[in-house]
């Protein structure tokens with residue numbers, strides 16, 4: 001038994017409430033239907049038109065602000081004002097500020113963010129800039145009691161982390177941070193993030209699909225002696241809108257992969273953006289070319305945010321359609337991709353799968369369980385404690401361990417965007433100065 005009946009009932013009730021309150025407007029619903037129609041075979045118009053329409057509908061799901069709740073029509077003056085803030089993490093080793101990521105947030109969201117490790121900081125370039133915050137990952141205090149209860153739970157001390165290689169995770173998180181760089185600097189592997197822990201990498205193919213705004217690359221890592229695939233997430237400006245829109249998504253597409261159980265469903269948008277963009281064809285071609293030269297090495301598939309969803313689907317693709325025997329997934333800040341049948345099937349097909357979550361990261365809490373979604377295991381919850389210490393919680397095998405990331409999400413929804421942008425000391429956003 002994975003989910004208690006009580007939780008399911010509560011979820012269903014909440015679902016009714018939240019779906020009612022969200023009151024998806026006709027525009028948003030049409031964008032969704034547009035995407036759905038375009039992604040099914042046999043749609044009218046040329047295949048190129050259908051692909052372009054699907055890409056536009058998908059981009060609209062990211063970039064358009066979410067539909068306002070129904071009550072806002074009665075109180076239009078209650079509309080949230082958006083603020084632009086820049087968030088820079090303190091580099092844990094040097095203590096200096098890293099390059100900032102920009103976020104556009106409603107003022108109410110900003111307050112939630114400020115409670116969780118964000119502090120105003122002076123912008124060295126423009127001291128009058130009051131939109132500049134630093135992110136001190138050592139300043140998380142409310143989680144300490146939770147950590148204590150966690151560590152004294154003997155069940156949790158069982159042999160769960162078998163096979164989790166933390167130095168591999170760290171190196172992969174650095175490769176994923178590089179996936180946010182400019183395609184040309186990835187192809188020549190001379191970006192500013194490409195040295196240090198990331199040195200010794202030979203890129204094979206860099207795929208940037210402008211229409212879908214997706215990017216990934218594949219290459220050979222000498223230190224890991226492995227083929228590595230890495231996908232970036234979306235522009236940090238649109239994360240907030242994307243997360244709000246994801247709250248109304250449903251599992252609606254059965255994957256056409258060999259051996260897929262009939263009831264394994266994912267969100268069609270995830271699959272279409274992987275398969276309909278250049279990612280699937282060009283990444284698998286790159287993997288094939290590398291397998292010719294390195295036939296017996298494992299393939300690590302990794303990604304952040306939307307890129308983590310792409311990594312989950314890509315790993316299945318490599319296993320089932322390419323017949324690669326040893327595919328391993330390390331994902332960072334992944335949304336839920338499909339339903340529970342999908343999650344269990346994924347875990348059978350892809351033997352090694354670690355899904356990292358961080359503090360109160362907003363993205364792993366969507367799309368919600370009450371819309372049919374269920375996380376793949378095995379979650380590794382990274383929690384920043386006081387004084388630079390970090391708790392690495394290896395969670396149970398269910399995928400939805402209630403004592404991990406789920407435990408800090410109020411009513412199932414977590415709130416932090418800054419936690420989403422920082423994983424294992426790597427900042428996941430495009431570098432403003434290029435990289």
Ligand SMILES: *[C@@H]1O[C@H](CO)[C@@H](O)[C@H](O)[C@H]1NC(C)=O
Nearest residue numbers: 090095136137138139386387
């Ligand atoms: C970060 O937070 C910790 C804990 O609150 C504090 O000891 C440390 O001085 C802070 N670092 C900076 C650079 O503000």
Ligand SMILES: *[C@@H]1O[C@H](CO)[C@@H](O)[C@H](O)[C@H]1NC(C)=O
Nearest residue numbers: 157158159160161162163164
């Ligand atoms: C953990 O479990 C694996 C097999 O599942 C076993 O090979 C390994 O030795 C165990 N480690 C410890 C410390 O018990």
Ligand SMILES: *[C@@H]1O[C@H](CO)[C@@H](O)[C@H](O)[C@H]1NC(C)=O
Nearest residue numbers: 181182183184185208434435
């Ligand atoms: C990558 O950066 C180079 C120079 O920094 C620039 O000329 C080029 O347009 C950039 N490419 C993309 C895809 O942004």
Ligand SMILES: *[C@@H]1O[C@H](CO)[C@@H](O)[C@H](O)[C@H]1NC(C)=O
Nearest residue numbers: 184185188189190191192435
């Ligand atoms: C990276 O390498 C390319 C080609 O070798 C070169 O044109 C470019 O200037 C280099 N960029 C940096 C930042 O060194």
Ligand SMILES: *[C@@H]1O[C@H](CO)[C@@H](O)[C@H](O)[C@H]1NC(C)=O
Nearest residue numbers: 206207208209210278281282
């Ligand atoms: C995908 O690969 C094809 C064939 O090599 C190439 O023509 C195309 O430009 C690639 N697309 C992207 C987005 O990299």
Ligand SMILES: *[C@@H]1O[C@H](CO)[C@@H](O)[C@H](O)[C@H]1NC(C)=O
Nearest residue numbers: 039255256257275276280281
């Ligand atoms: C994925 O894309 C390929 C090539 O564009 C296409 O042939 C295939 O039918 C797609 N798969 C599904 C399940 O739609």
